[in-house]
Amino acid sequence: MVVGAGLAGARTARLLHDEGLRVTVLEARDEVGGRTLTRPLGASTFDLGGQWIGPAQKRVTRLVRELGLATFPTFTEGTKVFLDGARRRTYRGDIPSLSIPQLLRMQLALMGLERQRRRVSIVDPMTAPDAERLDAQTLETVRARYRLDPATRGAMDAAIRTIFGAEAADLSALFFLAYLDAGGGFMSLAGTRGGAQEERVVGGTQNLSRRLLDGLDVHVGEPVLQVRQDTHGVTVQSRTLHVRARRAVLAVPPTQRRTIAFDPPLPAARADLDRRAFMGSTVKVLALYDRPFWREAGLSGEVVSGRGPLSVTFDNTSYSGDQPALVGFVVGRHARELTQLSTEARRTAVLDPLAQAFGPLARRPSELILHDWASEPFVGGCPVSLFGPGALTSSSHALRAPEGRLHFVGTETAREHVGYLEGALESAERVLTEVRNALQTTGL
Amino acid sequence: MVVGAGLAGARTARLLHDEGLRVTVLEARDEVGGRTLTRPLGASTFDLGGQWIGPAQKRVTRLVRELGLATFPTFTEGTKVFLDGARRRTYRGDIPSLSIPQLLRMQLALMGLERQRRRVSIVDPMTAPDAERLDAQTLETVRARYRLDPATRGAMDAAIRTIFGAEAADLSALFFLAYLDAGGGFMSLAGTRGGAQEERVVGGTQNLSRRLLDGLDVHVGEPVLQVRQDTHGVTVQSRTLHVRARRAVLAVPPTQRRTIAFDPPLPAARADLDRRAFMGSTVKVLALYDRPFWREAGLSGEVVSGRGPLSVTFDNTSYSGDQPALVGFVVGRHARELTQLSTEARRTAVLDPLAQAFGPLARRPSELILHDWASEPFVGGCPVSLFGPGALTSSSHALRAPEGRLHFVGTETAREHVGYLEGALESAERVLTEVRNALQTTGL
Numbered sequence: 001m002v003v004g005a006g007l008a009g010a011r012t013a014r015l016l017h018d019e020g021l022r023v024t025v026l027e028a029r030d031e032v033g034g035r036t037l038t039r040p041l042g043a044s045t046f047d048l049g050g051q052w053i054g055p056a057q058k059r060v061t062r063l064v065r066e067l068g069l070a071t072f073p074t075f076t077e078g079t080k081v082f083l084d085g086a087r088r089r090t091y092r093g094d095i096p097s098l099s100i101p102q103l104l105r106m107q108l109a110l111m112g113l114e115r116q117r118r119r120v121s122i123v124d125p126m127t128a129p130d131a132e133r134l135d136a137q138t139l140e141t142v143r144a145r146y147r148l149d150p151a152t153r154g155a156m157d158a159a160i161r162t163i164f165g166a167e168a169a170d171l172s173a174l175f176f177l178a179y180l181d182a183g184g185g186f187m188s189l190a191g192t193r194g195g196a197q198e199e200r201v202v203g204g205t206q207n208l209s210r211r212l213l214d215g216l217d218v219h220v221g222e223p224v225l226q227v228r229q230d231t232h233g234v235t236v237q238s239r240t241l242h243v244r245a246r247r248a249v250l251a252v253p254p255t256q257r258r259t260i261a262f263d264p265p266l267p268a269a270r271a272d273l274d275r276r277a278f279m280g281s282t283v284k285v286l287a288l289y290d291r292p293f294w295r296e297a298g299l300s301g302e303v304v305s306g307r308g309p310l311s312v313t314f315d316n317t318s319y320s321g322d323q324p325a326l327v328g329f330v331v332g333r334h335a336r337e338l339t340q341l342s343t344e345a346r347r348t349a350v351l352d353p354l355a356q357a358f359g360p361l362a363r364r365p366s367e368l369i370l371h372d373w374a375s376e377p378f379v380g381g382c383p384v385s386l387f388g389p390g391a392l393t394s395s396s397h398a399l400r401a402p403e404g405r406l407h408f409v410g411t412e413t414a415r416e417h418v419g420y421l422e423g424a425l426e427s428a429e430r431v432l433t434e435v436r437n438a439l440q441t442t443g444l
Numbered sequence: 445m446v447v448g449a450g451l452a453g454a455r456t457a458r459l460l461h462d463e464g465l466r467v468t469v470l471e472a473r474d475e476v477g478g479r480t481l482t483r484p485l486g487a488s489t490f491d492l493g494g495q496w497i498g499p500a501q502k503r504v505t506r507l508v509r510e511l512g513l514a515t516f517p518t519f520t521e522g523t524k525v526f527l528d529g530a531r532r533r534t535y536r537g538d539i540p541s542l543s544i545p546q547l548l549r550m551q552l553a554l555m556g557l558e559r560q561r562r563r564v565s566i567v568d569p570m571t572a573p574d575a576e577r578l579d580a581q582t583l584e585t586v587r588a589r590y591r592l593d594p595a596t597r598g599a600m601d602a603a604i605r606t607i608f609g610a611e612a613a614d615l616s617a618l619f620f621l622a623y624l625d626a627g628g629g630f631m632s633l634a635g636t637r638g639g640a641q642e643e644r645v646v647g648g649t650q651n652l653s654r655r656l657l658d659g660l661d662v663h664v665g666e667p668v669l670q671v672r673q674d675t676h677g678v679t680v681q682s683r684t685l686h687v688r689a690r691r692a693v694l695a696v697p698p699t700q701r702r703t704i705a706f707d708p709p710l711p712a713a714r715a716d717l718d719r720r721a722f723m724g725s726t727v728k729v730l731a732l733y734d735r736p737f738w739r740e741a742g743l744s745g746e747v748v749s750g751r752g753p754l755s756v757t758f759d760n761t762s763y764s765g766d767q768p769a770l771v772g773f774v775v776g777r778h779a780r781e782l783t784q785l786s787t788e789a790r791r792t793a794v795l796d797p798l799a800q801a802f803g804p805l806a807r808r809p810s811e812l813i814l815h816d817w818a819s820e821p822f823v824g825g826c827p828v829s830l831f832g833p834g835a836l837t838s839s840s841h842a843l844r845a846p847e848g849r850l851h852f853v854g855t856e857t858a859r860e861h862v863g864y865l866e867g868a869l870e871s872a873e874r875v876l877t878e879v880r881n882a883l884q885t886t887g888l
Contacts (some may be wrong), residue, residue, distance in 0.1 A: 136588075136613030138833045140580035169580030170834035255719070259703060265819055268725075268783035275699070275824070276722050276832075281712075336838045339712035375709055380719070388720075388832035389582045390614035394780045 001026070001236060001245040003224050003260075006034020007421055008410045009251030010209035011063075011428035013216055016249075016435060024245065025216060026238045028223035028252075028378040031206075032213055035382055036421070038204025041367060042288040044318030046325065047204050048371040049284070049382065050421055054196035056184050057422035059429075060208075064201055067211040071199040075315035076192050078300040081357040084151045085307050088356060094191055096155045096304045102148075106156070109146040113177070113186055116142075122182035123415045125174055126396050135174035135393045142173045154306015159190040161311045161331040163419075165280020165373075166386050170332070175387040182418040192302070192314065196420060202319045205421065223378065224252075227406065228263040234405045247438065249407045249431055254385045255279050256378060262406075269398035276391040277412070279381020281335035283372045285310065285328040285350050287365040292317055292324035294358045301326055303357045308334035310353045326354065326362075330370075339372050346370055384419035385412045400430065402438075407431045445470070445680060445689040447668050447704075450478020451494075451865055452854045453695025454653040455507075455872035457660055460693075460879060468689065469660060470682045472667035472696075472822040475650075476657055479826055480865070482648025485811060486732040488762030489648050490769065492815040493728070493826065494865055498640035500628050501866035503873075504652075508645055511655045515643040519759035520636045522744035525801040528595045529751050532800060538635055540599045540748045546592075550600065553590040557621070557630055560586075566626035567859050569618055570840050579618035579837045586617045598750015603634040605755045605775040607863075609724020609817075610830055614776070619831040626862040636746070636758065640864060646763045649865065667822065668696075671850070672707040678849045691882065693851045693875055698829045699723050700822060713842035720835040721856070723825020725779035727816045729754065729772040729794050731809040736761055736768035738802045745770055747801045752778035754797045770798065770806075774814075783816050790814055828863035829856045844874065846882075851875045 002013045005027035016023045037049040053060050053071060064071055082089045082096035091097030095106060120128040128134065134142075139160070148156065160168050164179075183189045189196050201207070222238035227248060234248040250257065254277040257266075265271065294301050294315070301315030309330045316327035330338050330350065338346055347368060354362035373382035400413040409431045414423030446457045449471035460467045481493040497504050497515060508515055526533045526540035535541030539550060564572040572578065578586075583604070592600065604612050608623075627633045633640050645651070666682035671692060678692040694701065698721040701710075709715065738745050738759070745759030753774045760771035774782050774794065782790055791812060798806035817826035844857040853875045858867030 132613075136582055136584035136611075138580055138582060138585070140833070141582070141585045144580075167580075167834050167837075169576075169837060170832075268780050268816075268818060271818065272725065272780050278720050281716065333838050336712050336716050372712075374712060374715065388614075388834070389584070390611050390832070393611075393613060394777050 001234070001243050002249045002251055003227070003236065004028070004034065004251030004410075005032035005209060005213060005218060005220070006251060006410070006424065007036060007209050008424035008427050009034070009249070010212040011425050012249050012251060012409050012431050014212040015428055015432045017216055019432070019436070023216060024243050025213065025218040026222040026224055026236065026241065026243065027218065027220045030221050032218065032220065033206035033209040035373070035379060036205040036209060038206035041286065041369065042323045042325070044320065044323040045204050046286055046316070047206070048286070048369070049205070049373070051200055051205055052197040053199045053201065053421065054188065055194060055198055056188065057196070057417055057420060059425040060421045063208065063425060067208060069207055070202040072202055072319050073199055074192050074197055075295070075317060076300050076302065078295065078298045080300055080302040080304070082155065083303060083305040083307070083353060083356060084154055094187060098152055098155065102152045105146060105148055106152045109143065109148060109156070110186055112146065113180065117177040117180040117185060120174060120177040120181050122178045122418060124396070125178040125392050128174070131174055132393050134177065135172050136389055137173045138169050138389060139171040139173050139176045140168040143168055151306065155304055158304045158306055158311040159186070161334070162329050163189050164386060165282040165331045165335070165381065165383055167332045170386065170388060172387050172389040172392060174392055179418055182414065182416055182423070183420065197314065200319075208421070224260055226261045226263065229404050229406065247405045247407065247435060249409055249435070251409045253279065253379070253410060254412055255380055266403060267398065269395035270401075270403065272395040273391060273398055277385040277387060279374070279385050280383055281332055281374050282382040283330040283335045283338055283370050284382075285330060286316065286367075286369040286371070287326045287328070287354060287362070288367040289324045289326070289361070289365055293361045294326070297359070299358060303328070303353070305353055309338050309349045313354070313357070328354070335372070335374065339374065400427070402434050407434050445678070445687050446693045446695055447671070447680065448472075448478065448695030448854075449476035449653060449657060449662060449664070450695060450854070450868065451480060451653050452868035452871050453478070453693070454656040455869050456693050456695060456853050456875050458656040459872055459876040461660055463876070463880070467660060468687050469657065469662040470666045470668055470680065470685065470687065471662065471664045474665050476662065476664065477650035477653040479817070479823060480649040480653060482650035485730065485813065486769070487767040488764065490730055490760070490762075491648050491650070492730070492813070493649070493817070495644055495649055496641040497643045497645065497865065498632065499638060499642055500632065501640070501861055501864060503869040504865045507652065507869060511652060513651055514646040516646055516763050517643055518636050518641055519739070519761060520744050520746065522739065522742045524744055524746040524748070526599065527747060527749035527751070527797060527800060528598055538631060542596055542599065546596045549590060549592055550596045553587065553592060553600070554630055556590065557624065561621040561624040561629060564618060564621040564625055566622045566862060568840070569622040569836050572618070575618055576837050578621065579616050580833055581617045582613050582833060583615040583617050583620045584612040587612055595750065599748055602748045602750055602755040603630070605778070606773050607633050608830060609726040609775045609779070609825065609827055611776045614830065614832060616831050616833040616836060618836055623862055626858065626860055626867070627864065641758065644763075652865070668704055670705045670707065673848050673850065691849045691851065691879060693853055693879070695853045697723065697823070697854060698856055699824055710847060711842065713839035714845075714847065716839040717835060717842055721829040721831060723818070723829055724827055725776055725818050726826040727774040727779045727782055727814050728826075729774060730760065730811075730813040730815070731770045731772070731798060731806070732811040733768045733770070733805070733809055737805045738770070741803070743802060747772070747797070749797055753782050753793045757798070757801070772798070779816070779818065783818065844871070846878050851878050
């Protein structure tokens with residue numbers, strides 16, 4: 001059986017079903033899809049959760065096609081905007097418009113990170129040279145060595161915040177480097193064309209989980225309270241159901257695993273990881289407009305802002321073009337600050353920088369959605385669970401190790417593209433192999 | 445009403461009762477006392493949780509007396525042992541026997557920390573000069589600047605691990621300094637005579653909570669599932685009870701608060717703190733012997749070991765002297781490593797260093813208890829919840845702020861002696877004032 005019907009759980013359930021196994025899926029939320037969440041808005045449908053696919057993400061690209069879905073490119077034509085406090089600058093290319101010395105320092109920092117990340121593997125981060133020393137520092141400590149000026153720091157902060165939903169001060173330097181490595185490097189994670197934000201899914205990404213689970217035995221609204229292992233199998237108790245199975249696949253984020261009572265308890269290293277993981281803080285902002293006025297002004301819709309509250313925005317117009325839209329992210333500390341404001345003050349806080357970037361028309365969206373993932377039940381944040389210093393050093397070996405009849409899936413356990421849809425799928429393939437091997441060896 | 449019957453909850457309940465208020469207490473565990481836990485062992489009773497009181501801890505000293513309990517000094521006569529890998533050295537005084545250059549560096553590091561901690565107040569750590577930069581670093585990053593040699597580092601690690609149940613790499617430098625400040629400095633927290641380990645309570649510390657709650661309306665075995673606030677009061681739903689009250693005092697560790705559903709949800713900053721807090725990892729080791737053979741050899745029973753698995757030990761003989769005993773701590777990474785071993789291997793892992801320090805007699809305790817607080821239901825670790833980098837910067841203002849009709853108590857919220865019995869009592873006094881003020885202003 002599978003606990004959790006996000007993309008990782010859905011893909012695992014489908015793979016096990018295709019293997020000829022009987023699979024039951026329990027999902028705590030009232031719908032499947034986890035951190036993918038598609039809603040009809042304005043004249044189209046939009047993703048309130050994960051929405052992008054990059055060219056290096058082969059599994060999800062293939063799956064989209066297999067499930068009969070289509071992709072289309074993120075709109076990137078035109079000039080980009082860099083907001084540095086009250087200053088507004090426009091640029092083209094990948095890196096915000098900075099002075100030559102600023103650019104050199106930024107490049108130096110990026111090259112330094114690139115060199116370091118190539119030595120750190122997500123599969124086993126503790127084998128990196130100097131792994132323990134790197135895990136004893138924050139990303140902020142490592143970055144401080146490059147002595148970036150405020151504008152350059154700001155541009156980099158915007159990218160870090162958007163990728164992780166966190167601050168450089170929150171993250172273990174080792175975890176950061178391993179994560180970069182899993183995703184192909186910093187510029188690849190931050191980029192649109194050629195990067196992780198290159199393509200979107202027509203009709204929304206939640207359809208992936210929906211279609212994968214089509215025809216399977218799925219029960220929504222069933223938060224799991226207890227998982228008990230014995231010599232013959234696993235008993236899973238949810239709100240109203242009691243499921244007995246040979247094996248259980250846990251497809252819930254590590255941070256949510258803490259709410260399940262395990263009998264026997266999970267071993268110390270895994271419990272330690274679950275206890276130390278924290279979800280990124282992300283408020284996804286969708287602003288729908290009657291006209292794509294930024295395109296008409298020669299702007300691509302992409303904004304980078306070092307000071308927040310919006311860290312980045314992109315054009316998010318619907319596939320047909322019928323519903324012009326911008327998408328933005330309020331992330332890390334800005335998300336925590338934003339969600340302490342009244343509803344009206346939150347709107348103003350995101351409309352101000354949009355107007356600064358795109359002009360007064362941006363102040364009048366036909367619809368404005370601020371989706372706070374931190375308050376989403378049974379998820380508790382986005383895009384992914386994170387580790388501060390020290391956690392990997394103690395317990396990284398437990399990240400994806402099966403525990404008796406329990407298997408652990410989810411983008412957090414991926415060996416490629418952690419934190420992305422692709423990672424969820426990679427982890428499902430690993431668990432399929434685990435279960436196959438277990439059934440072959442033990443027959444159970 | 446009060447949720448949680450650890451020392452903070454017990455003291456708050458008693459204070460509110462003495463105010464003439466009707467107080468109901470719900471406790472998740474089957475007994476009161478939280479992280480104080482007293483058990484009959486051998487010829488006496490011993491504390492498996494918090495057991496010491498320091499001279500600076502005025503409230504708990506007074507309370508012990510008021511409740512008719514007595515204290516007695518931790519035994520410290522004789523020579524101490526410093527284990528540095530295979531090397532065994534003896535010393536007297538507070539700092540393990542190191543060479544003169546080692547001692548100088550250690551003093552320099554301690555003085556540096558002392559200077560820094562005086563600038564950081566636990567009451568409002570973000571007002572410290574450079575607070576944000578300090579919170580963006582780990583304690584390990586700060587300490588690495590002092591370039592300590594392995595032996596000196598080890599001695600310091602042993603103290604850090606024992607105080608926090610964590611590694612220097614796990615802790616925000618700012619959190620560490622604020623914690624030191626709350627407790628009167630590093631040497632005071634690490635020390636026996638004149639320090640936080642000076643006195644013990646005859647009969648055990650769990651009696652404090654028991655006696656405070658004597659005659660009050662206490663329900664054990666009632667984990668709280670939901671806390672709902674409305675304009676007229678608070679409704680608390682536990683396993684079998686449904687309690688309606690004007691106000692609710694939450695006396696559970698921040699890490700346990702995550703398992704309660706709050707309606708309305710807790711504000712972002714508090715939720716962020718609760719999500720980021722992690723409990724220290726501590727296995728408390730009690731070794732009972734027929735004779736205090738270490739005393740007979742002129743040893744005090746105090747060992748400091750930089751390499752683990754035991755970080756420190758002390759003499760722990762019963763008040764009457766009838767039951768000779770040693771107490772030790774396996775903490776931080778060593779706790780995580782130890783609890784992955786078999787029961788037999790765990791015993792060997794702690795008996796080996798005891799024998800190295802005290803000779804072969806130490807290998808044959810009449811009873812050996814390894815109490816792993818991480819696996820203790822509804823507690824999840826000891827001594828205290830900790831913060832890695834970044835958490836205070838984002839959300840420290842929410843640490844002890846009441847939220848409507850909810851008040852937050854516990855040693856984690858203390859303004860003095862955070863992490864100690866004293867801190868629990870200090871926080872109870874603060875909440876009494878909060879509730880008094882609220883009742884006076886609103887009458888509710």
